[in-house]
Amino acid sequence: MYNSWAVSLLSLLGPTLAFVPLLPQNVGNQHVQSISSRFPLHPAPMDFSFIPLHMADTQQETTMSIEQVGEELRGHKQAFDERMSKAESVADAEALRREYLGKKGPINAAMSYMRLLSNEDKPKLGAVVNQIKEEVEAVVKERLETLQIREIEIQMEKDRIDVTLPGVSRSLDIGRRHPLSMTMEKAVDIFTRLGYDTVTSCEDSPEIETDYNCFEALNCPKDHPARDMQDTFYLTEDREYLLRTHTSAVQIRQLRNRKPPLRIVAPGRVYRRDDIDATHSLMFHQVEILALEKRGELTLGDLKGTVEYFLKEMLGPNIKVRFRGSYFPFTEPSMEVDVFFRGKWMEVLGCGMVDPNVLEMAGIDPNEYSGFAAGFGVERFAMVIHQIDDLRLFCNSDRRFLQQFPHFYDDGLQSFLSTGETMQFEEDPRTEEVPYPPVSSWEELKAQQQSTNAPAVEPKAATNSEAVGTPTSASPPSDSIDISKLDIRVGVITKAWLHEEADSLFCEEIDIGEGEPRQIASGLRAYYNVEDLVGQRVLVLANLKARKLVGFSSHGMVLCASKDDKVVFVEPPLDAKVGERVMADGFSGEPATENQVLKKKMLDQIFPDLSTNAAGEVTYKNVPLMTSAGSCRTSLTNAKVA
Numbered sequence: 001m002y003n004s005w006a007v008s009l010l011s012l013l014g015p016t017l018a019f020v021p022l023l024p025q026n027v028g029n030q031h032v033q034s035i036s037s038r039f040p041l042h043p044a045p046m047d048f049s050f051i052p053l054h055m056a057d058t059q060q061e062t063t064m065s066i067e068q069v070g071e072e073l074r075g076h077k078q079a080f081d082e083r084m085s086k087a088e089s090v091a092d093a094e095a096l097r098r099e100y101l102g103k104k105g106p107i108n109a110a111m112s113y114m115r116l117l118s119n120e121d122k123p124k125l126g127a128v129v130n131q132i133k134e135e136v137e138a139v140v141k142e143r144l145e146t147l148q149i150r151e152i153e154i155q156m157e158k159d160r161i162d163v164t165l166p167g168v169s170r171s172l173d174i175g176r177r178h179p180l181s182m183t184m185e186k187a188v189d190i191f192t193r194l195g196y197d198t199v200t201s202c203e204d205s206p207e208i209e210t211d212y213n214c215f216e217a218l219n220c221p222k223d224h225p226a227r228d229m230q231d232t233f234y235l236t237e238d239r240e241y242l243l244r245t246h247t248s249a250v251q252i253r254q255l256r257n258r259k260p261p262l263r264i265v266a267p268g269r270v271y272r273r274d275d276i277d278a279t280h281s282l283m284f285h286q287v288e289i290l291a292l293e294k295r296g297e298l299t300l301g302d303l304k305g306t307v308e309y310f311l312k313e314m315l316g317p318n319i320k321v322r323f324r325g326s327y328f329p330f331t332e333p334s335m336e337v338d339v340f341f342r343g344k345w346m347e348v349l350g351c352g353m354v355d356p357n358v359l360e361m362a363g364i365d366p367n368e369y370s371g372f373a374a375g376f377g378v379e380r381f382a383m384v385i386h387q388i389d390d391l392r393l394f395c396n397s398d399r400r401f402l403q404q405f406p407h408f409y410d411d412g413l414q415s416f417l418s419t420g421e422t423m424q425f426e427e428d429p430r431t432e433e434v435p436y437p438p439v440s441s442w443e444e445l446k447a448q449q450q451s452t453n454a455p456a457v458e459p460k461a462a463t464n465s466e467a468v469g470t471p472t473s474a475s476p477p478s479d480s481i482d483i484s485k486l487d488i489r490v491g492v493i494t495k496a497w498l499h500e501e502a503d504s505l506f507c508e509e510i511d512i513g514e515g516e517p518r519q520i521a522s523g524l525r526a527y528y529n530v531e532d533l534v535g536q537r538v539l540v541l542a543n544l545k546a547r548k549l550v551g552f553s554s555h556g557m558v559l560c561a562s563k564d565d566k567v568v569f570v571e572p573p574l575d576a577k578v579g580e581r582v583m584a585d586g587f588s589g590e591p592a593t594e595n596q597v598l599k600k601k602m603l604d605q606i607f608p609d610l611s612t613n614a615a616g617e618v619t620y621k622n623v624p625l626m627t628s629a630g631s632c633r634t635s636l637t638n639a640k641v642a
Contacts, residue, residue: 031511066121069113073132076106084139090147095119097140103511104577105134108220108494111535126534130495180285180394183382184267187287190313191265194306196289199250199266204257205513207269208235217252217361218330233271233282243271248330251290251373255362260292260369262553267378278390279593285378292354292364292371300333300353303372307337307351314381315341330358331373341384348384349376481605483620486584487543488559488589490572490627496533498525502550506530510558512540513579521554527567539570539582539618539625539632546593546613561612563639570618570641575629582632612642 081099087093100107110129114122188198199205214232216222233243248265267287273281291298291306308321310312320340329333331352338345351374356366379391385403388394393401491512499505504525518540539559546555559570572582592602609621616633617624618641623630634641 033235045322056312058375058568062222063118064113064116066117066124069110069117069125070128072074073107073128075109076100077132077135078278080136081139083411086142087147090144090151093140093147098343098515100136101105101133102515103492103513104501106510107136108561111494115533123531126496126531129534129576133495174400178394178402179382179388179405180378184285184287184378186268187376187378187381188265190310191289193310193609194263196263196265196291199254199264200560201266204253205247205250205266205268207244207271209249210236211240211242213249214242214244216247217358218248219357219361220329220389228596233273240508244268245272245288246375247288248373249374250289252358252362254290255292255359255364260364260371261294263289263291265289276392277394279392281395284391286375287378288373288375290354290371290373292369295366295368295370298371300372303351303374305352306372306533307349311337311339311348313387316341317443326352326395328352330355332356346384348380349374351375355519421473422632472524481602482587482589483606483625484587484589485582485592485597485602486541488580488625489540489542490576490580490582491518491537491538491540491558492520492578493533493538496530498530499550499552505552506533507557510538510540510556511578512542512556518556519553520556520558521549521552522560524560524567536569536573537571537576539572543597544589544595545598559618559641561618561634561636561639561641563636568634570632570634572632573629575625577629580627582625582627584620584625586623587620608641612637612639612641614638 084093084096086097099105104110107129111125114125119126131544183618192198204533213220219562232245235243236242247266247268247270250268254262254264254266265287266289268285269283270286271283274282276282289306291302304323307323311321312319322338322340322345325336326334326336327421330349332354332355334350336347336374337349337351338347351372354371354373356370359369361449382388382394383391409551488513491510494511494517495509497507499507499612502521504523505521506524506528508520508522509518510520522539541557541559544556546553560567561570562568572580592600599601606620611619612634613619613622613624614637616635618632618634619625626632
């Protein structure tokens with residue numbers, strides 16, 4: 001019985017393939033020997049003509065033509081089109097996009113054919129690959145738009161409600177105060193007790209602002225680098241109207257419309273163009289204060305006393321407060337304020353004495369009046385106080401999240417909606433009053449400061465009745481700035497083109513392992529040809545804030561070495577993984593945020609110690625920059641790196 005099916009299978013396979021019989025597991029060796037004796041096997045060379053190019057090149061190094069590469073890519077494109085047309089959801093379409101356009105996808109894999117092409121075909125490879133990528137991306141975009149519209153329509157149908165039903169639920173759980181509302185209200189109440197006027201009207205605190213009020217009147221002309229920290233949403237082509245980036249614009253309006261002396265507190269919503277993640281959002285809330293008196297009546301000591309009083313009201317009396325010199329364009333001198341809270345130091349707000357230029361632009365004589373200003377993010381305080389680890393939870397409208405916070409304070413409304421039943425709630429420690437003596441006026445605060453000149457005392461352990469925020473004995477983290485503050489990643493250039501308006505710039509798409517490539521501009525047109533860039537392995541400084549370079553949004557920096565009139569890329573080892581972080585032995589730690597790198601001018605402190613040694617290795621303070629595959633190098637020795 002085995003002989004007959006073996007003969008049939010052998011006749012189907014043909015003479016070009018070696019035959020290995022597939023027998024049931026219970027067939028003994030004697031049967032195999034019997035078959036082998038009756039049907040001798042003659043090994044023949046394998047025919048690899050049916051193997052795809054990207055598999056065939058592993059068998060032997062052969063020369064290829066650009067036409068062969070293009071034919072294979074067209075085959076992938078055709079298969080992609082067929083599969084994409086059958087995608088039924090946005091998730092399916094995204095999965096296909098990642099499969100074909102990801103760093104391990106067949107389109108990017110075609111770059112590995114570079115070594116098999118003739119010298120005259122090698123420069124053409126990037127153009128062929130980019131053309132296919134653009135066609136695939138166009139198909140993805142069109143299909144995603146169709147699927148997104150379809151999913152929205154399906155969701156709208158699911159969410160259809162009967163508008164004739166009663167609009168007020170009579171269930172016990174009628175909702176809770178939002179943590180951001182409570183935090184903002186608490187902060188404003190602290191300052192109003194000190195005699196500050198609240199400014200919230202649409203006329204005095206509009207969210208759509210002029211460029212002048214938001215930037216120029218605050219000592220930030222159009223070419224000022226401080227604007228990079230507050231990239232915003234412009235509403236008109238001439239960029240004269242925008243969504244405000246801070247509530248400082250309210251101060252400008254008040255300075256023009258009111259005569260000093262004045263004290264105001266301005267809470268409100270602000271906007272900045274930022275990627276949404278656990279700690280960043282394009283919309284958030286700020287509270288800012290401004291105090292202005294006759295020159296000499298308000299000092300830096302008054303500012304520090306006000307800030308410290310506010311922080312102890314918000315976070316409890318058992319905190320440490322420290323002030324660090326900093327820079328803001330609208331105050332001079334400027335300070336950032338840290339608190340030691342729950343065992344660690346954290347930055348919470350910025351403040352300073354109002355810059356005389358700001359007063360002059362508002363029509364106030366700085367020789368007659370002076371004052372101070374301070375501001376902070378509401379979300380920051382809410383996350384710290386309530387131990388919330390993801391900013392996005394504030395906007396998700398998830399009842400399970402909101403039910404953790406107190407109800408509305410209006411008991412009459414609660415009783416009406418609870419059908420007459422008395423609701424009982426467990427005591428929430430977050431609503432407990434801070435055991436710190438309140439003050440009712442500016443004069444009382446000054447008197448309190450003058451009467452408490454005792455030296456600061458180390459915080460003791462809190463009792464159950466004390467407010468949240470008691471620090472532990474943990475030691476504050478180091479503030480040293482070194483190479484570990486920079487997030488340097490291994491990357492590969494996947495697309496490059498000439499900047500249309502700047503003669504010295506290339507525009508590049510660089511894969512650093514984030515799924516989507518980074519767009520980065522580099523001034524290397526005097527040293528490289530655009531055809532040579534695709535496939536180039538580089539080091540990318542990733543934790544830099546995106547900024548416009550002659551109209552092109554560049555997010556990151558490519559590290560290069562320079563010596564005399566030569567500039568070359570710093571290259572990672574060939575076996576280093578794309579996206580891998582580059583480190584220097586002895587300098588460990590988490591990288592700083594994009595804003596910290598910019599505000600603290602970290603590049604100015606770190607780059608002077610970056611260079612190449614006599615072997616061409618890139619070093620920081622003579623310690624090589626390393627990946628898992630070895631050190632990073634350049635062809636230039638004893639050169640500067642930036």
